[in-house]
Amino acid sequence: MNQVDYLRISLIDRCNFRCQYCMPEGAELEYALKQQLLSDAELLTLIQEVFIPVGFTRFRLTGGEPLLRPGVVDLVKAIASFSETQDLSMTTNGFLLSPIAKNLYEAGLRRINISLDSLDPDIFDQIIGNHGRSRWQQVWDGIQAAYKVGFNPLKLNVVVIPGVNDHEILDLAALTIDKQWHVRFIEFMPIGNWQLFGDRGWVSSTDLRQRIRKQWGLTESQIRGNGPADVFQIPGAKGTLGFISQMSECFCDRCNRMRFSADGWLRPCLLNETGQLDLKTALRSGVSIHQLREQVRHLLAIKPEINFKGRDSGTTGTYSRTMSQIGG
Ligand SMILES: Nc1nc2c(ncn2[C@@H]2O[C@H](COP(=O)(O)OP(=O)(O)OP(=O)(O)O)[C@@H](O)[C@H]2O)c(=O)[nH]1
Ligand SMILES: C[S@@+](CC[C@H](N)C(=O)[O-])C[C@H]1O[C@@H](n2cnc3c(N)ncnc32)[C@H](O)[C@@H]1O
Ligand code: SF4
Numbered sequence: 001m002n003q004v005d006y007l008r009i010s011l012i013d014r015c016n017f018r019c020q021y022c023m024p025e026g027a028e029l030e031y032a033l034k035q036q037l038l039s040d041a042e043l044l045t046l047i048q049e050v051f052i053p054v055g056f057t058r059f060r061l062t063g064g065e066p067l068l069r070p071g072v073v074d075l076v077k078a079i080a081s082f083s084e085t086q087d088l089s090m091t092t093n094g095f096l097l098s099p100i101a102k103n104l105y106e107a108g109l110r111r112i113n114i115s116l117d118s119l120d121p122d123i124f125d126q127i128i129g130n131h132g133r134s135r136w137q138q139v140w141d142g143i144q145a146a147y148k149v150g151f152n153p154l155k156l157n158v159v160v161i162p163g164v165n166d167h168e169i170l171d172l173a174a175l176t177i178d179k180q181w182h183v184r185f186i187e188f189m190p191i192g193n194w195q196l197f198g199d200r201g202w203v204s205s206t207d208l209r210q211r212i213r214k215q216w217g218l219t220e221s222q223i224r225g226n227g228p229a230d231v232f233q234i235p236g237a238k239g240t241l242g243f244i245s246q247m248s249e250c251f252c253d254r255c256n257r258m259r260f261s262a263d264g265w266l267r268p269c270l271l272n273e274t275g276q277l278d279l280k281t282a283l284r285s286g287v288s289i290h291q292l293r294e295q296v297r298h299l300l301a302i303k304p305e306i307n308f309k310g311r312d313s314g315t316t317g318t319y320s321r322t323m324s325q326i327g328g
């Protein structure tokens, strides 16, 4: 059985973007109230006294937009300071990154994944639901700042939406030729926006690889990631290309992760809502740390049965939480 030692922690369910595939404009979203969110102290207690003792050693901070969380640098510092923390990373939209990148690095964050769905500012703004001054440049500046500060690996996430940004695949892939960046193409999942998804809203990774292979050739990379991406490389390129094929492939047999929401729910599988534990309510109502640990241990033991098994249909299920609430 795969070791489950990687926890994706959502720091906040809010976001400064409205990506079409995640929290589209007009969608009715219910945000957690401040008192429903875990405080820093509660989160750190749960990490140190529950998650680490049951075997989690790798943590990814996500959201919503994690850089909107007040005191995010101090939180990074605190999690990085636990001697058991072997890997601390973040997934961000990069908009607020530039001025804070150095502080995050100095606080102990080493890996960062930044979403960048387009190199064309107009298409970018259309995808993220922006109507004012374009936000592309500020995100690009955030990426450059992270690169300069020394984040390694630096990964760029692209959700591929047919008819919207799939014509940019080669331009995005070309970013890896001269820079040691890792560009990852993610198959769009119908969580959050069924309308945009339509009959077949995703382009398969196999299809994308064919297009890239035709242009430059493509080899399987020796580098293995920590997660679901299959890693390839344009021959001679400095960086790599990752393909996250959650619609066309099953990588659940190598699943190593759980998710923890900003309001304290532990979720054993992204695509299956079974078995979630409300650790915040339990903690606040005085359930002992020992009992919480046992509950999480039990969830780890039954996770293989919960892991998503409905992939054959080529769709997923229906979900009560959006990607922004789950943390991707
Ligand atoms: N189905 C499924 N998709 C996942 C899982 N983990 C990540 N993804 C998808 O991959 C996207 C990008 O994830 P990231 O936040 O960049 O993290 P990652 O690729 O796991 O990170 P690394 O630790 O750098 O490998 C997510 O938004 C999801 O769409 C998973 O366990 N199951
Ligand atoms: C929910 S976001 C949270 C972190 C941050 N706000 C960001 O966008 O990077 C995490 C990841 O989920 C991806 N994502 C969101 N909705 C998705 C969907 N419907 N299908 C596939 N990936 C999705 C985003 O592209 C992003 O890479
Ligand atoms: S994908 Fe990230 S940036 Fe886009 S709306 Fe969702 S949480 Fe915000």
Ligand code: SF4
Pocket (backbone or CB within 6 Å): 228, 251, 252, 253, 255, 256, 257, 268, 269, 270, 271, 272, 306, 307, 308
């Ligand atoms: S769908 Fe569930 S079991 Fe499969 S890789 Fe993602 S989180 Fe793990």
